[in-house]
Amino acid sequence: MVSIKDVAKLASVSIATVSRYVADPASIREHNRERVEQAIASTGYAPNSLAQNFRRGRTGVIMVVIPNVGDPFFTDVMRGIARVAEEKHYSILIRETEMNTLSFDEYNDIVLSKRADGIVLLASICPVTPPRNRPEDRRSAPVILSCENVTEELAQLPSVRIDNVAAAEEATDYLIKLGHEKIAFISGIATSTLTADREKGYRNAMARANLELRPEWVQEGSLSLGGARRATRKLLNGVYLPSAIFCANDEMAMGTLHEIKVAGLRVPEDISVIGFDDVRYAEITDPPLTTIAQPAEEIGERTLQRLIRAIEGRDIGSTAEIVPHQLVVRRSTTSPAD
Amino acid sequence: MVSIKDVAKLASVSIATVSRYVADPASIREHNRERVEQAIASTGYAPNSLAQNFRRGRTGVIMVVIPNVGDPFFTDVMRGIARVAEEKHYSILIRETEMNTLSFDEYNDIVLSKRADGIVLLASICPVTPPRNRPEDRRSAPVILSCENVTEELAQLPSVRIDNVAAAEEATDYLIKLGHEKIAFISGIATSTLTADREKGYRNAMARANLELRPEWVQEGSLSLGGARRATRKLLNGVYLPSAIFCANDEMAMGTLHEIKVAGLRVPEDISVIGFDDVRYAEITDPPLTTIAQPAEEIGERTLQRLIRAIEGRDIGSTAEIVPHQLVVRRSTTSPAD
């Protein structure tokens, strides 16, 4: 491995001069610049970023904790994150978590052992041991939540997201406005606040409209295709058939659409379906999916911009930055038949 | 930041002892172990991985270059990669590339400046300057191709993948066996060898069956939903309507299915569609998609296992490790009407 020393020797200058050349070629005298340039060219020298990072005390890495790298919504958010990361010369380290949580121990380890300059959580952080209870908690790395809300147990963390409660209310209200009264909800996973917020919105809207909410109309779909399919089959085989199903994300809505058709029912004539996220597939499902659109890439971009500001030592507060959502009406919803 | 020195001082031992404790607690004497444990606990010490990596000359990072993080096939491969990475204590650095290629300059930079211990290419590497022509090319980091084949310009690189040519032949043969003669192909992007191989398989099969291959039956779909939709519209609006369309991946097949239905035609009665990859959505499209299944996660796992062997200094050769594919017949294909 060729190091700065080899270049210095070859160019007959000190290592400091080479270092300065790398940082800013204009800062050294013409005469030396030529020799250093030549030495670098002939040795093929490139600064060892391991040494640079060590010396500078920074990793240049942003860790992104994501519940499911396969979900098209999350990958859109990631694309926004990646765009800003590249622009600001950070790399993205992906950490997929089962169960949607990053254990606090792992969080702590990442921070203490300097494996990342900052963390974006698309998942929640598991509040086993809140930061404040640990010794030396001043050393915490910048963290920001994308999409997720915070659990009450944790200190308020900054976030960038839509208002999930309001958006879910809006989706439910739309079904109610169409005349639906028997509306089922397929939820995500228990540990996800995002899911909880959407369920809250659904319950709020049902309560406000004075609609009966049968317990068996809320089914867990684990935010996955398979989970939603199982949940849908339960709904279809139940005693009280809903006339509309609200799925907590589009991935699940795709599974729901399929199972309804497999059961020999039609969407939307027999059952209306509404999703959440407006992933790229929502436009091409059969029928195209009515859903709540979120500006996924923008959420990713804003999240990382804010995180980087924090990494640079500026104050970003701990507020939730709310971005707008929008109901997108396609053809998977209509008024109930009866 | 608390360092090994602080711990050593507090425990009244040398830093070497602390270091040894961290590497293997059993290697130090009971008496000292207790003191060190206590000192670590009370200071909240964690080894600085920046310093460790620097000292050890390794990053603990595998870079994964991926053309499109949103494609469900690639995310499945990534999941396999991630599983092995976690097991072997590597982190995954994602680098998404437009146009499917990593420029050689960037590759070189990653290697020379030690930003990753190894590279997995789900994309191709752009052969602007083949490694062999550069000075000091001995320093190349381990690279392995997943899915992709190699271009002839580049030295042979190790890879793990299916036999794309054979698989595409098999898909085309299946359509031919069903009685189709007017078979169109929606290809990926020009820079992708994966795409080229599948097109070759299609052409082979057509030639072997003595079927006419009209130039307008091969359309570029850029491996994306939108690209496939445009390509499909061209096929449907053309003078010679095909009776079957073979899409180079499932993502595109989903777009194709949609556009055929939008045009008022039925799948498979009017047009059969066959995809490639068997992503999780293939089962729930309408109708469910006939496709070629690849063991995506297994490909990812094997790729990384082999790469890690190379990183550890063992010889992995430069052969293509071929894993089996399989035709999965669902309901998007049938015999032509006429």
Next chain:
DNA sequence: CGATATTTTGTAAACGATTACAGTATCGTG
């Protein structure tokens, strides 16, 4: 018990960059 083998520990030198500080060259000006 003493000699030797074994285990455990400490000292100090790396790793490759950045940078404070001091020293040297260059320049401008009177």
Next chain:
DNA sequence: CACGATACTGTAATCGTTTACAAAATATCG
């Protein structure tokens, strides 16, 4: 030309670990 101001360069310390080597402590055995 002398002088100070300015621009550039070199020396050496530093970041936090790991580890070769030597030294010290302990164990083993006749």
